[in-house]
Amino acid sequence: MNTPSHTCDVAIVGAGPAGMAAACVLAKNSRDVVVLDEQNGPGGQVYRGVDKVFAERPEDVQFLGKEYAAGHALTRRFRESGACYRHGVSVWEITSEHEPELAIGLIEDGSARMLYPRHVILATGAMERPVPFEGWTLPGVMTVGAAQTLLKSSRLVPRQDVVLAGTGPLLYLYARQLKNLGVKPQAILDTGSSLSLRASLLGLDALIACPQSVLQGMQWVWSAKSEMGLTKGVHALRAQGDDRLSSISYEAGGRRHDLSTSLLLVHDGVIPNTWLSMSAGIRHRFDSAQSCWVPEIQGAGMTSRQCISMVGDVVGIGGAQVAVLQGERVGHEVDEYLKTRHPPRVSVEPFVLRRQRRLRRFLDHAFLPTAEFQLPEDDTIVCRCEEVTAGEIRQVAARGCMGPNQSKAFTRCGMGPCMGRQCALTVSQLMAEFHGFSVAEIGHYRIRPPIRPITVGQLADMPRRLETVEPMGNL
Amino acid sequence: MSEDIVIGAGVYGVLVAWALARRGREVRVLEARNIASGASGGPGRRGVRANGRDLRELALMTQAPKAWLALDEDLGAHHFYERTGHLLLLEREQDLASAHARVQMQQSQGIDCRLLAAQDCSRIQPGLTENVSAAIYCDNDGVCDHDGFTRAVARRAEESGAIIEENVPVARIEVDGQMATSVLTSDGRSIDVGGNLFLFANSGTAALVESSFGLKLPIWNTCLQVMITEPTPHIAIKTLIGHAHRTVSIKSHAGDRVMISGGWPGNWDEASQQGRVLSESISGNLAEAAAVLPSLNGIEIDQTNAGHLEAMCVDDIPVIDRLPDCRNGFFAAGWSGHGWAIAPAVVDLIVHWAEHDYPPALLAPFSLQRFGVSVLPDQ
Numbered sequence: 141m142n143t144p145s146h147t148c149d150v151a152i153v154g155a156g157p158a159g160m161a162a163a164c165v166l167a168k169n170s171r172d173v174v175v176l177d178e179q180n181g182p183g184g185q186v187y188r189g190v191d192k193v194f195a196e197r198p199e200d201v202q203f204l205g206k207e208y209a210a211g212h213a214l215t216r217r218f219r220e221s222g223a224c225y226r227h228g229v230s231v232w233e234i235t236s237e238h239e240p241e242l243a244i245g246l247i248e249d250g251s252a253r254m255l256y257p258r259h260v261i262l263a264t265g266a267m268e269r270p271v272p273f274e275g276w277t278l279p280g281v282m283t284v285g286a287a288q289t290l291l292k293s294s295r296l297v298p299r300q301d302v303v304l305a306g307t308g309p310l311l312y313l314y315a316r317q318l319k320n321l322g323v324k325p326q327a328i329l330d331t332g333s334s335l336s337l338r339a340s341l342l343g344l345d346a347l348i349a350c351p352q353s354v355l356q357g358m359q360w361v362w363s364a365k366s367e368m369g370l371t372k373g374v375h376a377l378r379a380q381g382d383d384r385l386s387s388i389s390y391e392a393g394g395r396r397h398d399l400s401t402s403l404l405l406v407h408d409g410v411i412p413n414t415w416l417s418m419s420a421g422i423r424h425r426f427d428s429a430q431s432c433w434v435p436e437i438q439g440a441g442m443t444s445r446q447c448i449s450m451v452g453d454v455v456g457i458g459g460a461q462v463a464v465l466q467g468e469r470v471g472h473e474v475d476e477y478l479k480t481r482h483p484p485r486v487s488v489e490p491f492v493l494r495r496q497r498r499l500r501r502f503l504d505h506a507f508l509p510t511a512e513f514q515l516p517e518d519d520t521i522v523c524r525c526e527e528v529t530a531g532e533i534r535q536v537a538a539r540g541c542m543g544p545n546q547s548k549a550f551t552r553c554g555m556g557p558c559m560g561r562q563c564a565l566t567v568s569q570l571m572a573e574f575h576g577f578s579v580a581e582i583g584h585y586r587i588r589p590p591i592r593p594i595t596v597g598q599l600a601d602m603p604r605r606l607e608t609v610e611p612m613g614n615l
Numbered sequence: 616m617s618e619d620i621v622i623g624a625g626v627y628g629v630l631v632a633w634a635l636a637r638r639g640r641e642v643r644v645l646e647a648r649n650i651a652s653g654a655s656g657g658p659g660r661r662g663v664r665a666n667g668r669d670l671r672e673l674a675l676m677t678q679a680p681k682a683w684l685a686l687d688e689d690l691g692a693h694h695f696y697e698r699t700g701h702l703l704l705l706e707r708e709q710d711l712a713s714a715h716a717r718v719q720m721q722q723s724q725g726i727d728c729r730l731l732a733a734q735d736c737s738r739i740q741p742g743l744t745e746n747v748s749a750a751i752y753c754d755n756d757g758v759c760d761h762d763g764f765t766r767a768v769a770r771r772a773e774e775s776g777a778i779i780e781e782n783v784p785v786a787r788i789e790v791d792g793q794m795a796t797s798v799l800t801s802d803g804r805s806i807d808v809g810g811n812l813f814l815f816a817n818s819g820t821a822a823l824v825e826s827s828f829g830l831k832l833p834i835w836n837t838c839l840q841v842m843i844t845e846p847t848p849h850i851a852i853k854t855l856i857g858h859a860h861r862t863v864s865i866k867s868h869a870g871d872r873v874m875i876s877g878g879w880p881g882n883w884d885e886a887s888q889q890g891r892v893l894s895e896s897i898s899g900n901l902a903e904a905a906a907v908l909p910s911l912n913g914i915e916i917d918q919t920n921a922g923h924l925e926a927m928c929v930d931d932i933p934v935i936d937r938l939p940d941c942r943n944g945f946f947a948a949g950w951s952g953h954g955w956a957i958a959p960a961v962v963d964l965i966v967h968w969a970e971h972d973y974p975p976a977l978l979a980p981f982s983l984q985r986f987g988v989s990v991l992p993d994q
Contacts, residue, residue, distance in 0.1 A: 214709075221772065233894055235894060236882065238882040238884065238891065239893060239894075243894070245894055252898075254894070301960070318879070323814065333816075339732040375906045420636055421891070507758055516669065540781070542649075544647060545922075548655075549651070549656060549658075549762050549766075555658070555918060555919070557845060557917060559917070559918075581672065586889065586917050588891070588892055588918070588921075589892060589894065589919060590897075590916055593845075593915040593916075594915060595912060595913050595914055595915050595916070596844065596875075596901045596904060596905050596912055596913075596914050596915075596916060597905055597911070597912030597913055597914075599898050599901045599902075599916065600898060600901040600904070600905040601900035601902075601910070602894075602898045604895050604898045604899060610861070610880075611862035611877065611878045611879045611880070611896075611899065611900070612837065612878035612879070612927065612952060614879060
């Protein structure tokens with residue numbers, strides 16, 4: 141049972157920029173580091189498949205852009221760092237603080253096993269915000285993030301009749317990548333609100349802090365406007381079709397429009413992927429500006445559980461550059477913590493990081509979540525797995541249901557195979573709106589392991605040390 | 616006004632409230648959290664079985680199949696209750712002698728059951744491990760959607776005039792001259808007990824009895840875990856499955872899912888009032904389940920839950936008695952994980968007891984006397 145890979149100094153979950161950067165620092169300091177990655181090569185979402193693209197399709201580097209290409213240097217540095225990279229591994233649990241030992245439950249090569257690290261760093265990145273609207277569950281509607289994954293991993297490009305809808309930097313980046321490939325979407329429908337005065341001022345500040353990034357972003361939006369039929373101020377988006385998408389309709393400029401299309405790609409920004417950290421019992425707070433949950437962080441990456449740090453987009457969206465800088469800081473912080481067992485003094489943030497924060501403040505205000513996706517209409521399905529509508533959530537709220545966990549008992553909402561990832565935020569927001577509370581007061585689904593699909597056989601065969609748990613007899 | 620007060624809105628609290636309200640009494644239910652937030656709630660279903668039950672509770676089960684069907688009927692034929700039969704599996708030679716004795720005892724108490732050979736077991740439940748050598752089968756046992764049932768009864772109680780207040784924890788019971796006179800809520804309200812007081816707050820009972828009467832019950836709380844698989848249309852669970860020596864219970868669940876439980880503990884955090892599953896418990900429970908039904912091995916687990924407190928009693932049966940030194944107060948707690956099935960019978964008996972001021976013989980095994988405690992010294 142005691143294989144060599146059973147224990148380590150630090151286990152890092154996720155091999156995106158933050159996880160890789162932290163691993164490089166720790167490995168350099170001779171720490172025994174294990175990096176657990178669900179994907180088959182390092183890079184995370186932002187640099188997904190970067191090594192493969194460089195090795196097998198170098199001609200694609202051009203259209204994916206130089207930001208993507210920058211990932212290759214990082215993955216090379218990571219591979220040479222001496223950190224142990226375990227790919228194709230999914231993490232289904234982290235033991236709670238009530239259990240005797242810190243352990244990570246893994247599925248690797250088809251088997252469940254536990255890894256016992258001294259410290260854990262969660263660098264689980266971001267996920268797309270759910271975008272519920274009428275018809276979003278029809279085949280033919282997918283997210284921009286999923287489409288971009290197909291683009292990076294296998295150069296899959298949508299047909300010309302594709303429509304992009306929603307808001308957020310990724311929407312425009314993807315449009316740009318399509319343009320580089322000679323694909324011109326039928327329409328780009330921006331559902332975001334127009335820039336407030338505050339956002340414009342923050343924009344000026346961001347322009348001073350990070351002129352290159354802001355100018356480049358402006359160019360993406362501008363080219364979408366002039367060359368790809370960008371429509372702003374879009375609302376009341378609907379997808380229609382019998383068994384798959386055939387057309388969409390929306391309102392803009394005071395009238396209703398219809399478009400026939402077989403593919404609608406939607407996006408409403410990204411939010412921290414806190415599923416694992418929530419299941420580990422780490423304290424989170426609700427960020428009402430970006431309307432998402434974020435972990436409470438002290439120092440560079442210390443959480444409410446001293447043996448678990450977090451870094452990268454999972455602590456608040458910051459992008460790849462911030463993730464690398466923060467990853468290095470957290471690497472040093474964890475190394476120091478393992479030496480002294482005291483939370484180290486916080487090091488001063490480097491200048492680049494502070495400039496990036498100013499850029500982020502602007503982006504957060506410029507790309508607010510789309511209001512109509514946050515509080516969908518009654519007929520709209522909220523929980524795709526169990527087909528529960530927003531109206532049903534409002535009904536159970538009216539019957540006295542005060543929170544998302546209770547709503548499960550009434551509707552089975554959030555209890556399907558996605559384990560609530562697609563509806564958690566929406567259900568909390570609907571409940572909060574109905575009762576006139578904040579989302580922070582209403583709370584979030586309780587997340588329980590296993591947070592990844594795992595079979596009875598895998599769990600049953602897992603090596604256990606059963607002296608710690610005794611069943612209560614036959615009930 | 617002679618209002619009856621019920622503490623706790625689990626299945627016992629709402630059933631007694633409904634029974635009293637239907638008799639035209641004024642009833643107020645005070646629930647510390649929400650309806651069915653304790654052992655009466657949560658995912659999955661609860662067993663309604665006589666088979667394998669503690670012998671002291673058997674007499675309460677003779678009328679159970681009829682009583683549960685009648686309740687379903689009264690609730691508008693919701694079919695919360697389902698008769699599935701219960702298969703108590705045996706794998707070891709040494710369990711056979713006691714199984715014979717149990718069958719004989721259960722039959723003598725009026726429970727219809729029989730000993731099955733291995734091939735008959737597989738006819739009732741296909742896919743069982745070849746190691747099964749025999750089973751005790753009880754045709755009349757079944758399962759019940761406990762969460763749905765409790766909520767439905769609560770609604771019916773309210774329709775009949777009962778008032779159910781949620782999020783009202785009771786801090787203290789006041790007694791004067793052998794009568795419970797009022798309850799104090801933790802936010803400082805005092806509510807008069809005009810009629811009788813029923814303390815049916817399973818996991819909250821021991822603390823309240825100790826703080827109000829200075830009596831320490833041999834009861835403690837634990838949270839037990841439940842797991843539910845993904846939909847598995849090809850593994851049909853035909854019956855309620857238990858086991859003579861393995862700690863596992865397997866039930867069918869809505870949507871072709873399988874529910875696996877059986878008494879494996881989670882970890883309760885008092886501060887957050889939340890239960891967490893333990894990976895060792897999950898693994899141990901599933902190993903037992905897969906040993907019984909090997910085809911479960913390839914099935915994914917969709918849900919785990921340890922969010923519902925259960926009160927365990929030192930001798931594995933509940934305590935049901937008057938409140939100490941109190942003629943109009945009754946309490947019941949410490950169901951030890953198997954209080955669901957006997958709820959209708961126990962509630963009927965307690966209501967009868969309260970009406971006629973005479974303790975029913977069927978509840979005698981559960982009195983405090985077995986711990987050497989006499990609640991009304993003059994009786």
